[in-house]
Amino acid sequence: xxxSSDPNRLTGDDxxxxxxxxxxxxxxxxxxxxxxxxxxxxxxxEYGILFALADAPDRALRMTVxxxxxxxxxxxxxxxxxxxxxxxxxxxxxxxxxxxxTLTTLTDxxxxxxxxxxxxxxxxxxxxxxxPLTSAQRGQLGEISRRIQRAIRKQEGWQPxxxxxxxxx
Amino acid sequence: xxxSSDPNRLTGDDxxxxxxxxxxxxxxxxxxxxxxxxxxxxxxxEYGILFALADAPDRALRMTVxxxxxxxxxxxxxxxxxxxxxxxxxxxxxxxxxxxxTLTTLTDxxxxxxxxxxxxxxxxxxxxxxxPLTSAQRGQLGEISRRIQRAIRKQEGWQPxxxxxxxxx
DNA sequence: AGTTTTTACTTGACTGAGCAAGTAAAAATT
DNA sequence: AATTTTTACTTGCTCAGTCAAGTAAAAACT
Numbered sequence: 001x002x003x004s005s006d007p008n009r010l011t012g013d014d015x016x017x018x019x020x021x022x023x024x025x026x027x028x029x030x031x032x033x034x035x036x037x038x039x040x041x042x043x044x045x046e047y048g049i050l051f052a053l054a055d056a057p058d059r060a061l062r063m064t065v066x067x068x069x070x071x072x073x074x075x076x077x078x079x080x081x082x083x084x085x086x087x088x089x090x091x092x093x094x095x096x097x098x099x100x101x102t103l104t105t106l107t108d109x110x111x112x113x114x115x116x117x118x119x120x121x122x123x124x125x126x127x128x129x130x131x132p133l134t135s136a137q138r139g140q141l142g143e144i145s146r147r148i149q150r151a152i153r154k155q156e157g158w159q160p161x162x163x164x165x166x167x168x169x
Numbered sequence: 170x171x172x173s174s175d176p177n178r179l180t181g182d183d184x185x186x187x188x189x190x191x192x193x194x195x196x197x198x199x200x201x202x203x204x205x206x207x208x209x210x211x212x213x214x215e216y217g218i219l220f221a222l223a224d225a226p227d228r229a230l231r232m233t234v235x236x237x238x239x240x241x242x243x244x245x246x247x248x249x250x251x252x253x254x255x256x257x258x259x260x261x262x263x264x265x266x267x268x269x270x271t272l273t274t275l276t277d278x279x280x281x282x283x284x285x286x287x288x289x290x291x292x293x294x295x296x297x298x299x300x301p302l303t304s305a306q307r308g309q310l311g312e313i314s315r316r317i318q319r320a321i322r323k324q325e326g327w328q329p330x331x332x333x334x335x336x337x338x
Numbered sequence: 339a340g341t342t343t344t345t346a347c348t349t350g351a352c353t354g355a356g357c358a359a360g361t362a363a364a365a366a367t368t
Numbered sequence: 369a370a371t372t373t374t375t376a377c378t379t380g381c382t383c384a385g386t387c388a389a390g391t392a393a394a395a396a397c398t
Contacts, residue, residue: 008288010295017307018294020314022217025198026240030356031321043384048191063347071195076385078348083384100346100393119177125187126179127324132316138186140309145189147301152200155296212354232377245355247378252354269363269376 028128035124040117045070046084047121049077050114053090053106060105062095089113197297204293209286214239215253216290218246219283222259222275229274231264258282 005011010018029044036042052069053059061069067077081104084090089110095101106114130138174180179187198213205211221238222228230238236246250273253259258279264270275283299307 007291009291013307013311014295014299017311017314018298020311020318021298022213023240024314024317025194027321028317029194031325034325044191045384064345071192073386074347075349075387079384082348095346098346098394102347122176122178126183128320129187129190129317130183132320133313137309137313137316138182140306141313142182142186142189144302144306144310144313145186145193147306148193148197148298149189151297151301152196156200156203233375242356243377244357244379248354251378264376267364267376271377 031128032124035120036117039120040113042113042117044121045072045076046080047114047117049080049084049104050089050106050110050117053104054111054114056106058105059111060103062101062103064101066104084110200297201293204289205286208289209282211282211286213290214241214245215249216283216286218249218253218273219258219275219279219286222273223280223283225275227274228280229272231270231272233270235273253279 033044036044036047048070049066052066053061063074063077063081066072066081067074070077072080081090081092085092085104089107091105091107093103093105095103129141133141202213205213205216217239218235221235222230232243232246232250235241235250236243239246241249250259250261254261254273258276260274260276262272262274264272298310302310
């Protein structure tokens with residue numbers, strides 16, 4: 001009997017769980033980024049942009065859609081795309097159909113970068129997240145993550161971006 | 170039946186699990202910070218400093234120890250302490266025993282802030298993390314987090330805070 | 339058709355964090 | 369005792385990310 005006795009603060013098992021999670025929240029992102037940064041000076045976020053574009057038709061997406069896939073604000077994405085555009089991995093063009101939109105296209109060099117980076121990225125996710133867990137825990141982690149996601153969307157005034165098309169990472 | 174077939178990229182359930190976790194890693198920290206920032210212009214990180222100090226003898230800790238509790242680099246901690254010192258919640262003094270060290274002490278105002286902020290903090294952790302999970306999942310989340318932590322410490326050249334003492338050649 | 343509103347970004351100002359260089363005090367070495 | 373090394377921070381520089389303001393094109397309205 002150590003849980004949720006006092007509603008005003010975390011105690012017992014709840015506190016321990018939260019402390020463990022908080023440490024992961026702090027350390028996991030930089031730990032995952034490190035190999036990609038060392039090897040290619042590429043962040044996981046920038047990798048995610050290349051990854052999303054590679055699966056898109058014509059390897060191109062509008063910024064808003066890409067921002068949604070990358071869990072990103074438009075402004076953050078805009079700057080990140082500027083960075084990797086400067087390195088020749090994507091290219092921006094004005095959408096001929098809608099002049100307000102920017103189409104970001106993965107270049108051949110970008111695709112090559114993605115293919116090179118993918119095994120490195122996969123390896124660190126496996127080493128740091130997947131392999132240390134049992135198969136059951138991997139399943140639980142997915143379910144737990146989805147529940148937390150739902151709670152976040154519920155709490156903040158959340159609006160589904162476009163309930164029409166696909167959803168994926 | 171879709172796991173770990175290709176060692177060079179994530180597929181199937183592994184990809185789905187990772188995608189779900191990546192979204193949480195991106196969204197949970199700002200979602201947890203939001204209520205504290207709105208209410209008191211206090212980040213979770215700054216809250217953590219106050220929290221750690223409150224439990225320390227004399228409500229004081231040396232920067233290095235505090236950095237360890239807060240999962241923080243010394244430089245990040247130094248700036249954060251400067252911020253909350255400017256708001257009167259902590260105070261820095263030189264350690265009389267070791268002149269290199271800085272003792273950071275929680276002030277009465279800081280303790281009051283902590284007590285005010287704690288229920289807000291506890292509520293958001295409960296709403297976003299604990300309540301959406303089953304009791305079994307809460308337990309699993311703790312265990313999963315600890316396993317990931319261990320993997321991170323193993324991979325990076327990790328040095329325990331105090332590599333015991335005498336080991337010279 | 340002309341004006342207003344909305345959409346889709348982009349960018350300037352600002353803040354927080356990392357890295358590396360600096361400072362000062364204690365410990366170790368000569 | 370004097371010098372070197374280590375420890376414990378602090379700070380300047382730079383950069384990524386946020387928020388708000390700006391820009392330009394399409395949609396809606398009159």
